[in-house]
Amino acid sequence: MGKNNTESLTIQAYNILKERIIKMQLRPGELILVQPLSKELGISRTPVREAIIKLEEEGFLEATESKKFRVTQLTIKNILEIHEIRELIELHCATKAAIKRKSSHIKKFNNLSSTMEKALQENNTVKFFEADMEFHSEIIHLSNNQTLENIMFQLTEKVQRIRYITTHAYHRVEDTIAEHDDIIKAIEKQNPEKAARAMKKHLTNVKQSVLKLFEDGTMELFGGVSF
Numbered sequence: 001m002g003k004n005n006t007e008s009l010t011i012q013a014y015n016i017l018k019e020r021i022i023k024m025q026l027r028p029g030e031l032i033l034v035q036p037l038s039k040e041l042g043i044s045r046t047p048v049r050e051a052i053i054k055l056e057e058e059g060f061l062e063a064t065e066s067k068k069f070r071v072t073q074l075t076i077k078n079i080l081e082i083h084e085i086r087e088l089i090e091l092h093c094a095t096k097a098a099i100k101r102k103s104s105h106i107k108k109f110n111n112l113s114s115t116m117e118k119a120l121q122e123n124n125t126v127k128f129f130e131a132d133m134e135f136h137s138e139i140i141h142l143s144n145n146q147t148l149e150n151i152m153f154q155l156t157e158k159v160q161r162i163r164y165i166t167t168h169a170y171h172r173v174e175d176t177i178a179e180h181d182d183i184i185k186a187i188e189k190q191n192p193e194k195a196a197r198a199m200k201k202h203l204t205n206v207k208q209s210v211l212k213l214f215e216d217g218t219m220e221l222f223g224g225v226s227f
Contacts (some may be wrong), residue, residue: 009047014054016041021060021071022160023126028073032061059158074161076214082158083207087200089148090136094183094199095192097142108138109184116177128173129163135180139187139199162210172209179205 017037020026032052038045052069055061061069097105112135119128133156140152166172179202186195 009043010050010054013037013041013043013048013051017051017055018060018157021055022157022164024161024164026071028071030071031064032069032071074165076211079162079207079210082155082162083203085151085155086159087203089152090139090203091196091199093140093143093145093148094187094195096144097139098187098190098192098195100142100144101187101190105138105142106184106188109135109180109187112138113177113180113184116180120173120177125164129160132163132176132180133160139183162206165213166206166209172206175205176202 017026017032026032034045034048034052038048041048052061056063056069060072062072064070112131115131116128116135119125119131137152137156140149143149166176179198182198183195183202186198
């Protein structure tokens with residue numbers, strides 16, 4: 001097997017595994033075994049092992065004492081850490097967006113909101129979260145700060161994992177649309193302070209809804225732990 005082919009297969013295995021982790025098809029704490037996975041994917045063990053190592057480096061997998069790998073568990077600590085970073089960046093970017101926005105941006109935000117509403121009616125979780133992610137990405141892009149965009153890009157996939165969990169929070173999906181609309185209105189009116197407040201309210205509600213899943217025991221179904 002040539003080097004290029006091995007690299008291609010590693011990327012393929014990596015993308016499949018990461019998607020399954022983000023979409024909670026592989027639950028926190030679940031063991032990842034090279035040989036069965038290699039057989040399932042039809043990919044030799046070396047590329048699968050390399051994909052696993054890459055995912056460990058990114059924090060999606062962790063090594064066990066028996067030298068096996070498992071999906072990283074979700075904890076209150078890492079939920080709060082992610083929220084802290086998001087709040088620092090996204091409140092700043094919402095403020096910038098309110099100052100720099102153009103009518104074309106508002107149109108795009110409203111189109112994304114409509115896409116989310118349609119996805120909700122169709123019970124299409126993937127479509128909903130793709131539009132949700134694009135909404136936040138567009139606000140960050142309006143900051144015209146490539147460094148911030150790069151930081152959030154690295155964090156986005158971990159945020160996506162949390163997004164999938166929030167579908168189990170009562171009314172969280174419906175509330176997301178309403179909260180986004182409040183952010184859009186503030187940006188449209190070019191009110192930076194109001195845009196930041198609306199974004200803070202949205203992110204705080206996201207955080208609280210996830211923490212509530214820890215409190216009522218729902219997170220235990222996903223392998224989440226409280227420490």
